[in-house]
Amino acid sequence: MPVVIYTKPHCPYCEKAIDYYKQNGLAFTEYDAQNDAENQRAMLKLSGGDPTVPCFVEDGVYTGSGWGDPPRGCVIIPDSF
Template sequence: MQHVKIVVYTTPTCPYCKKAKNYFKQLGLKFKEYDVSKDQKAAERMYKKSGQLGVPVIEIGNQIVVGFDKAKIDRLLGIN
């Protein structure tokens, strides 16, 4: 399953960011995390890709998931 690149755009105080990161850890999936409160370039990249300023924004391959949408995450990862 870990053939897809996962990027999570987060902030330290976001509870749904924590849920998303914990979910990927439970699945044993590696992901790259960007703290958009400290990384302006990552924040700009996140906004360009998603049109969103809120977090989490999750990139799975070339697909964007806004928020912790577990059903969509599972679908993109091929989990039933």
């Protein structure tokens, strides 16, 4: 299931999300929603107009925006699974 994360440069929450995905070996594709108008339009369409980043899309479906604890927008699979 491909995960897309829409971000903007120098966003600390975006950086935390990207770091989390990398540290946990989770596959994702990152798109800049600030400096690329096409990516921004796609993100806003998928999120129903929510401009919050990071914005998570899984298999073409918006799953959430922002970054919290636990992380929103991602599936956490326990090691014992």
